[in-house]
Amino acid sequence: MKLSLASIALLAASASAFTTSPAGRVSTRLAVAPGETKASEKVVQAFADKPEEDPEFDALVKSNFPGAINNRDLATRVVELLEEKGFDPSNTLLATSLCADELARVLEDEFVSIYGNNFNLGGLSGFPFAGNTGWGAMSAHVPDNGYCLTIHGPHVGITKEGQIGKVERSGIALVDNCCGSAIAASNYLKGITDGSANINPRIQQFTDFQQGAVQELILPFGKRLARADERMRELPYALYDSQEVMVTDIVNTGKASIKQGLAVLGGIQINTAPDQLDYFHPLRFDYYDADGNLVENMLPYLR
Amino acid sequence: MKLSLASIALLAASASAFTTSPAGRVSTRLAVAPGETKASEKVVQAFADKPEEDPEFDALVKSNFPGAINNRDLATRVVELLEEKGFDPSNTLLATSLCADELARVLEDEFVSIYGNNFNLGGLSGFPFAGNTGWGAMSAHVPDNGYCLTIHGPHVGITKEGQIGKVERSGIALVDNCCGSAIAASNYLKGITDGSANINPRIQQFTDFQQGAVQELILPFGKRLARADERMRELPYALYDSQEVMVTDIVNTGKASIKQGLAVLGGIQINTAPDQLDYFHPLRFDYYDADGNLVENMLPYLR
Numbered sequence: 001m002k003l004s005l006a007s008i009a010l011l012a013a014s015a016s017a018f019t020t021s022p023a024g025r026v027s028t029r030l031a032v033a034p035g036e037t038k039a040s041e042k043v044v045q046a047f048a049d050k051p052e053e054d055p056e057f058d059a060l061v062k063s064n065f066p067g068a069i070n071n072r073d074l075a076t077r078v079v080e081l082l083e084e085k086g087f088d089p090s091n092t093l094l095a096t097s098l099c100a101d102e103l104a105r106v107l108e109d110e111f112v113s114i115y116g117n118n119f120n121l122g123g124l125s126g127f128p129f130a131g132n133t134g135w136g137a138m139s140a141h142v143p144d145n146g147y148c149l150t151i152h153g154p155h156v157g158i159t160k161e162g163q164i165g166k167v168e169r170s171g172i173a174l175v176d177n178c179c180g181s182a183i184a185a186s187n188y189l190k191g192i193t194d195g196s197a198n199i200n201p202r203i204q205q206f207t208d209f210q211q212g213a214v215q216e217l218i219l220p221f222g223k224r225l226a227r228a229d230e231r232m233r234e235l236p237y238a239l240y241d242s243q244e245v246m247v248t249d250i251v252n253t254g255k256a257s258i259k260q261g262l263a264v265l266g267g268i269q270i271n272t273a274p275d276q277l278d279y280f281h282p283l284r285f286d287y288y289d290a291d292g293n294l295v296e297n298m299l300p301y302l303r
Numbered sequence: 304m305k306l307s308l309a310s311i312a313l314l315a316a317s318a319s320a321f322t323t324s325p326a327g328r329v330s331t332r333l334a335v336a337p338g339e340t341k342a343s344e345k346v347v348q349a350f351a352d353k354p355e356e357d358p359e360f361d362a363l364v365k366s367n368f369p370g371a372i373n374n375r376d377l378a379t380r381v382v383e384l385l386e387e388k389g390f391d392p393s394n395t396l397l398a399t400s401l402c403a404d405e406l407a408r409v410l411e412d413e414f415v416s417i418y419g420n421n422f423n424l425g426g427l428s429g430f431p432f433a434g435n436t437g438w439g440a441m442s443a444h445v446p447d448n449g450y451c452l453t454i455h456g457p458h459v460g461i462t463k464e465g466q467i468g469k470v471e472r473s474g475i476a477l478v479d480n481c482c483g484s485a486i487a488a489s490n491y492l493k494g495i496t497d498g499s500a501n502i503n504p505r506i507q508q509f510t511d512f513q514q515g516a517v518q519e520l521i522l523p524f525g526k527r528l529a530r531a532d533e534r535m536r537e538l539p540y541a542l543y544d545s546q547e548v549m550v551t552d553i554v555n556t557g558k559a560s561i562k563q564g565l566a567v568l569g570g571i572q573i574n575t576a577p578d579q580l581d582y583f584h585p586l587r588f589d590y591y592d593a594d595g596n597l598v599e600n601m602l603p604y605l606r
Contacts, residue, residue: 090474091474093405100423100424100433100437100441101422101444102396102397102420102421102422102423102444104423105415105421105423106420109420112408116405116473117405117406117408117412118405119405120403120405120407120423120425122423123432123433123437124433124434124436124437124440129426129432129512129513130403130513131427131512131513131514132508133427133484133487133513133514134403134426134427134484134513134514136483137403137404137427137483137484138403140479140483141404141405141472141475143473143474143475144474144475144476170446171394171446171447171449172444172446172447174447176443176444177443180436180439181437184436205434205435206516206549207434207435207549207553207556208434208435209432209434209516210432210433210436210437211434211435211436213509213512246509246510250510253510
């Protein structure tokens, strides 16, 4: 089914539905008491059932992805930095833009264990497809006088043997593609770069909009991927750069609507076998104040 | 930013990235042993920390949403029915198409506690925006000889006082809109029905594709909503019918790729205050066999 969106010449300003009105106020306040459980204590709980770091595999991951740290270290450092700013589990809304893949839930769940249920901005390959309206709704859900932590990025698998772009999955003998959407986009782009792509009449199909968008947004990186020593290692970084186009538009449009402060953590999620810790390569960790001004680059503290 | 998707005349068949190849096989198998913990036992654990049913509020919800059951009853019945088919936590992939709103995570998390991390097909208002490619990737992640349970639907809030379309949120004094995306679409549609909508030059904006699509797909229901006794109560049902257009296309295109069997549970997610159980009004519970044939309507067993 293909919809003629262009045939509609009217669009009510959808953000108006999220403006708040005093008429809706009630006398009871449902907030958890601030500081009830510190976020840094929750990090320990969130990783209690996770495997310990495997030094040999850790070295393998870091030789392939210099700058990557395991998710336990990531959460520990992020939470410590945000505690200094005033973020705690009772006053912080987590928003994520991560891939649809169930493996992308691993990082999400770890942070959900700390800050509570996430608003989900993401879709295939981790692009923030919930868009401006999603951001508007999300910012209305930030606790009163509270904060927002967004985590975004593509993901990539690495097997125990160090193969990039594949990963062991629980219950499946096949060591399958990760990220599938990214690899599909990479194959599409390779076809264009090589001049071997076939005409497909299902371009712009409404029921496959997200993949079409991923494949559109990665187009400028054909040469970069073709030149890469290892295409599968370069792919998530190219996708991250593609994604920044959307992320920047959405954050810049909506950043001033966040109540107290906004932290934007972007990077590459690195999925590993079920018995290993996952990893993350942070590429952006920006802090915006209540007026939406970028006031601190916290990325150096994650290195 | 508006992308000229139409300017690209090539589209590689993205599904090809998810076909499996014997080259990727490894000797280790990571599956949890089948039947290790029965799903029905996990239901009890999943709801251990949830509130008990409140008889007065239960009556209020059911008078507004006849056919709704609380999530504990829903999970209990769904899991029992699927156990008879062979679904267990080790051989089942959960796929969801629920709203981006963090309150939509409540139902999702309850089923995640039973079947493990979900593949996320959903976006604003619960539409399955990950589309055909998302379904293709998802079906490749179903455990070997395993099953898939999909849960889809819009959501709606109900306050303790019975106001529909709003809900108490933890940490926020304002009793705010729920579902925000749905209410934005409803306001847009009301403007069209009344002939009062304003021209908006940002139609088809790439960074707000999902809300544009929700507002396109709900267009046929202007009269139905205008005639409803209570617009906010009718809204999720109209959205459900809108959503079925996309769900049916995506399921029918991909249903044969599910390994052993596919259960499709659709309905209205009803969000309540943090100290109440959430509810669900099931509207579809279909079972498809390994060949993608619809072989059983299980909806009567959820009433």
